[in-house]
Amino acid sequence: MGDLYSELLVKRERTAKDSLVKYGLIVLTALAVFAGLFITPLLLIAAIILGIACYFVIPKTDVEYEYLFINGDFDIDMVMAKTKRKRVKSFKLSDADLAAPLNSHRMDYYNGNQKMKVLDFSSGNPEHKRYGVITRLDGDTCKIILEPDEKLAQAMKNSAPSKVFLD
Template identity: 65%
Template sequence: MGDLYSEYLVKKQPTTKDAVIRYGLIALTVLFAAAGLFMIPLLLIVAVALAVACYFIIPKTDMEYEYLFVNGELDIDAVMAKSKRKKVKSLDIREADLIAPLNSHRMDYYNGNTKLKTLDYSSGDPSHRRFAVIIKSENENCRIIIEPDEHMIQAIKNSAPGKVFLD
């Protein structure tokens, strides 16, 4: 009955790279289809291959991250194009070394460490309050960037009070 539970959905901001991929693939598909229809019919095969690539790649440019926190476990799911869901990470918060805002002085050592693997599951907007979770994952130290709301960060703090800092 005293379960700590919180969930939150964050929409990833589209980047220039996402726009180039999306519109570049569409333009190439149209270009090869037109060239295949009017010039060399063999180019229609390339157009079909590009259309299949569009089907699989374009949804990955429209991404949302859903955080689900239950009793010390933080599950992060990627929701692609509001239709496909994939579990990307599951963390036991009690195993984390440190959880603090990304711009906190407590993160100075970790922000400067180039050997630390960084996984960004936030909106990517630097004006939002993003947190970093320093944890050992798959036998290497990782900095996992998340963007929880106030209710979730309080639930995380209640779960591991000595490791979570809000400054």
């Protein structure tokens, strides 16, 4: 009854690198097929290898992140090409040191730390309001970048009011 529950789907915006990888692999595969048919059949082996690479790489250029927040437990799933789902991170908000907007003065100390591992699970658009969660994962301090909506941000604040700041 008093459970804090929120879920959100955030689509990562496609970058120039994603498009270059996707269309570059497709063009290379097509060139290898034509070269294998008209020049030497050995290039068909390269075409098969490139085709297999396309199967595994191209879905990773169309990514959405699903946030699931239940009573302080935060799960982040990566949905690739709307068909494959993979759990990428799980953490407890109560174990976090801080959660605040990336441009907040509260993040100044952590933004200067070059050794901190940064995990970006947001759309990648700097114009959107993105939050940083400072926590320990696998023994290392890391910054997890999220893009919650108002409902999710408020649920996070209600779960850990002394650690989550909405300014």
